[in-house]
Each structure stands twice: as C-alpha cells, then as structure tokens.
Amino acid sequence: MAKLFQPTQVGDISLKNHIVMAPLTRNRSPGAVPNDLNVEYYRQRATAGLIITEATAITHQGQGYADVPGLYSKEALDGWKRVTDAVHAEGGKIVVQMWHVGRISHTALQPNGGKPVSSTNRVAKAKTYLVNADGTGAFTETSEPRALEASEIPGIIEDYRKAARAAIDAGFDGVEIHAANGYLLDQFMRDGVNDRTDEYGGSIENRTRFTFQVVEAVTKEIGARRTAIRISPVTPSGESYDSNPQVLFTHVVEGLAKYDFAYIHVIEGQTGGERDYRQGDNPSFDYIALRAAYEKADGKAAWMVNNGYVRDMAIEAVETGTADLVAFGKPFIANPDLVERLEKNLPLNTPDQATFYGGNAKGYIDYPSLEKVA
Template identity: 55%
Template sequence: MTSLFDPIKLGDISLANRFVMAPLTRSRAVEGLKPGPLTVEYYRQRATAGLIIAEATQISPMGQGYINTPGIYSAEQVSAWREVTGAVHAAGGKIVLQLWHVGRISHTSFLPGGVAPVSSTNRAANAKTFTTEGYSDVSTPRALRDAELPALVEDYRKAARNAIDAGFDGVEVHAANTYLLEQFLRDSVNDRSGPYGGSIQNRARLLLEVMQAVTKEIGAARTGIRLSPMTTFNDTAVDSDPQALYNYVVEQIAPLGLAYLHVIEGETGGSRLPEGAPVKFDYAALRSRFPGAFIVNNGFDGAEGQAVLEAGKADAIAFGRPFIANPDLVRRVREAKPLNPLRADGLYGGGAEGYTDYPALTA
C-alpha cells in the first residue's frame, strides 16, 4: 500500500517522501527582485517536504504581474537563489523552481518603460493585481506577434538554464492558473488566427515549443509541468472543450519523458468537486495518458492525500497553505499532531511575521 511517507523518484529527482510543497507566491523579493535572507530561511524550514516547488518566478522582466515577486533572469538573481537551494540541500531537501510569465495578468507599472503586458490577445482580463498604489485593475495587453514567440521560448530556455545554475534540482513550467501559456491554450482567451490560434493543435503550439526547448536545455528528467484545466482564476473562463484540449496537451508532452505532471483539480485555491457531483473533467484521463509521476493538488489534508495515493489516483500530493503555517507538516501528519492555523497576516509581503515565525514541534 502506497504511503505519503514512501520514497519516490521523479525522473532524476529522488524524494524521501511524497509530500510536495506547492508553489506559493509570498511577495517578499528584495531589491533587484531577488530572494533575500528571509526566503532562504523560509525554504530551509520546509526542507522535510519530499519536494519543494519554489514560488512562481518570472522568466524575464516582462513576466512580472505582482509586487515583489522574484525573477530568474539576472546574474544577481541566480546568485541569490543559490543561497536558497544551498540551504535546502544542506537540510536534506530537494527543490525545483516554477518558471512563470503572467501574460495579461499584469500592470504597466511593473514592466520595463511602462509598456503594456503581452498575451495571446489584446483583450483585458477582468482581474486585479496589487501594485505600489494598492489593488489595481490589470492593464490592457497587446497581442504578441507570431514573430516574437521564438524569443519568448528562448526566455524560458534561458530561465531553465539559470535555475540549474542556481542549484535547483529541476524546474516546473507554469502552464496553469490562466497565466501566459494558458492564455494561449484556452479558446476563451486566445482569439488569434494563424499558427498559434484557432485549433487545439495551434493553441497548444507555444506550450509544446517551450517544453521542447526546456527539456532540450536541462533534460526532461529534471522538468515538470503544471496544468489547471478547470480553474477560472483571474476571472478567465474555461476552454469550450477542456477535456479534448488537455488530453491533447498531455498526449503531446508524454513522449518527452518529463519528471512529472502536476495537476490542479478543480478551482485554484482548494475548491474541488464533492463526491457524487456531476463529473466536469476526467482527471484520470490525463493520468492514463502520462507515463511519468502524477502529482495532484487542491486543498488536500493528510488523510485525503493518503486516500488518493492508496486508490492509485496519484503518485504524490502537493500541499499549499498547510506548508505555510506548518514548516514541519510532514512530521505533524506522521504523528497525527494538530496543525498550526493559517494566519491572515503576512500571506503576501511583509517581514518574518506570517512567513518564518510559524512554530515547529519541539518534542
């Protein structure tokens, strides 16, 4: 019987257990959009997770959409992330970096020269982001030209190489939560014509080019991907035929030999369909199409995660907010100890409060 505490190998990455710390935006990058000393300590505290997926990290200056989120495109950022990975490895953990471009979920104040965000479309999202002026409507994007997309793919390739140079065990390509790559995937957003619009095959083209470039650069066995077929995060409608779209995507990436596929089940943020509810998406169909490790995420507690593993529905479980409040989540679940409650303070931005000051078990 598979247990959360059993070791597993994801491609070339050997894990001590099947607890995965999900990527969690915390908005604490310091000057130069680098991780600072508090971030080093934050991840070090959580190194007993089998795998840490570090917070979404922009691949270029154009990829930023929220205040104080880190990057992986400058030499200074690479050096700062090396402090994080060194601390995690010294504590016995494994850590990969999530590669991020927000696309239209951005604001001109974040972008070089105050330019417009870029996307598959020139239609603005009905969404907000937090800027130095407080919550603001995201800015109207411009549609990327087909001729610009090879440079975007190159940004992903360089970011993957930078992540490995920074000491990460691998990368996760962020193709979820309605950010740039999913803005190309979904026909609810992608209104283009030409080779990157229209059919499922065309809308998936950019993501597949990114995956090919990243795996060629650092190896498929150090590369994962995150998908969210049914989320409406950032007020974005699902695709008109999500099952066909995501089945196709998984069928196309399967031959690459990726380390893992990480899937958000239901809405981003923990809302899953209850037992007996009408089935809106067949996640098992994705698992059946993917030969590598299958990680599921969305509001699981330890008992639910264990049940999913025992039922053979996944190979590992990603936990998000429980890891924020419980740096020793693995031990607490193993010993059936109560969890620290999540506090509202310090979720996004600030100092140690709500970040590195959650207590671990002492006895």
C-alpha cells in the same frame, strides 16, 4: 508506514517522501531578488519530499506582481543559489516554477512601463499586486495587454530556455513550467482567451503550439527528467476558460507523454477555491480519464495532484495509485514541519491570511514547529 511518507523517485530527482510543497506567491523578494527571509523560509520546509518555489518570472516582462522573485538577473540567481544550498543542506530537494504571467500584470511592473503581452489584447478581469510609495501593498486591476506578434514568440521560448539553464546553474534540482491558472501559456491554450487567427490560434493544435515549443526548448536544454509542467484544466483564474477543457487537456497530456518528464502537476479545480475532485463535486471534468489518456499515450511521469487535499485523502491517493505525489499549499505556510505533523497525525497551525502577501518575518518564518512547541 503509509506509502505517502516513504521515499520515491521522480525523473532524476530522489525524494524522501511523496509530499510536495506547492508553489505559493508570498511577495517578499523586493527587486525580484531572493533574500535572507526567503532562504530561511524554504530551509524551514525542507522536510517536504519536494519544494516547488513560488512562481518565478523568467524575464522582467514575465513579472506580474510586486516583490516576486525572478530568474533573469545575476543578483536574483545568486539569491536563489543561497536558497538551494540551504534546502540541500537540510536534505531537501527543490525545483523552481518558471513563470510568465502574460496579461495578468500592470504597466507599473513592465519594462519601461510597456503593456503586458498575451495571446489577446483584451483586458483580464483580474487583479495584481502592487507596492505603494509608502511601502504598503494593494491589489489593483490589471492593465490592458497587447497581443504578441508571432515573430516575438521565438524570443519568449528562448527566454524559457535561458531561465531553465540559469535555474540548474543556481542549484535547482529541476524546473516546473507554469502552464496553469490563466497565465501566458494558459492564455494561449484556452479558446475563451485566445482570439488569434494565426498559427497560434484557432484549433487546439495551434493553441497548444506555444506550450509544446516551450517544453521542447526546456527539455532539450536541461533534460526531460529534470523538467515538469503544471496544468489547471478548469480553474477560472485570470478569467481563463475553455469551451471543452476535457478535449483540450487530453490533447495536452497526450502530447506531453512523449517526454520522459519528472512529473505532471494537475490542479483539480480552482486553487484555493471550489473543489472539482475526480467524480466528486463537479463531474464535468474527469481527472481519472485525463490520467488514463496520458498513460495510454505511454506517459510515465509521476502524477502530482493538488487542491484541498488533507491527510487521509493524500494517504489514500498514493496508496491506491491514483496519484504519485500530493502537493499541499496553505498547510505549508503555517506548518514548516508539515510532513512530521501529517505522519504523526498531529494538529496543524492555522495560517494567518492577513500576512499571505507582502510584509516581513511575521506570518512567514515565525510559525512554531513541534520542536518549538515542545
């Protein structure tokens, strides 16, 4: 049996294989509360070694898309407890991806219709998802943000800490800090977005300060071995870019190495877009050098890779040690039994893109498993 399908350990979390269900925003939690559909969706996919939930807002201010779940109300946490119980009953493991979208939001989604917050007051050339009065969903331009005052940042760090504690209390096996894809922490780290002149702007040390402060707060609260982080060195999502991502993210992983994390989740290229795979399509970013820098700094967390991996690539990555875990996104949408299909090298269902965002059971919990096909 290929190593990909064998058990492994990441931090304090024991996994039955090296296959991870990547976080996938599906916009099916009205009121930011997980519901029966969400329980069934995650239960169906519990054969993954690890499930990472869809990105989940740590506060109302952190929300940027309609009908995504939260971690900030009793109703939401009760809903997540039902999800974690269902996944655990099937023998699975699940962590929550903690999310603050920053400027990738809309006033309609913010408390009292306020402006989204960011490292900057510049509008992102990006879209968010709103639900219309008739119940239909539509993508729309993001709203103008306001730059956070330095005095406000400790409050958001505290929000991350509280959300991490709430997640563990709701039965999650750990948390993943979302510091990727042009959202709040990424907006601070990148010089193409961060135009600040205070202690959170300018130098790489200043721009990464917020991220490391969040890491410190979360690991102190729940332990580093139940904590993970997601980074995306070159993704342009949310109009996010940096003039020297290799230097920036080398600094990031060297700083993360001091923590005994469960795993580091690295998006190789743009999620759902162009590949930037090691020395492949775009050698402008060297992922092998990034991991080498992490290990040289004595980092020991599992290394998770993500973006366009297929069966043979995933098997090779784990067998050769270039990765410890491989995350699959879209294949898990259409294949609740993806692990079995990969192990047996069987055909995969094709996802219905029209049902990705919003809706009901269609395209969410009705994809056929091998058991149903048989």
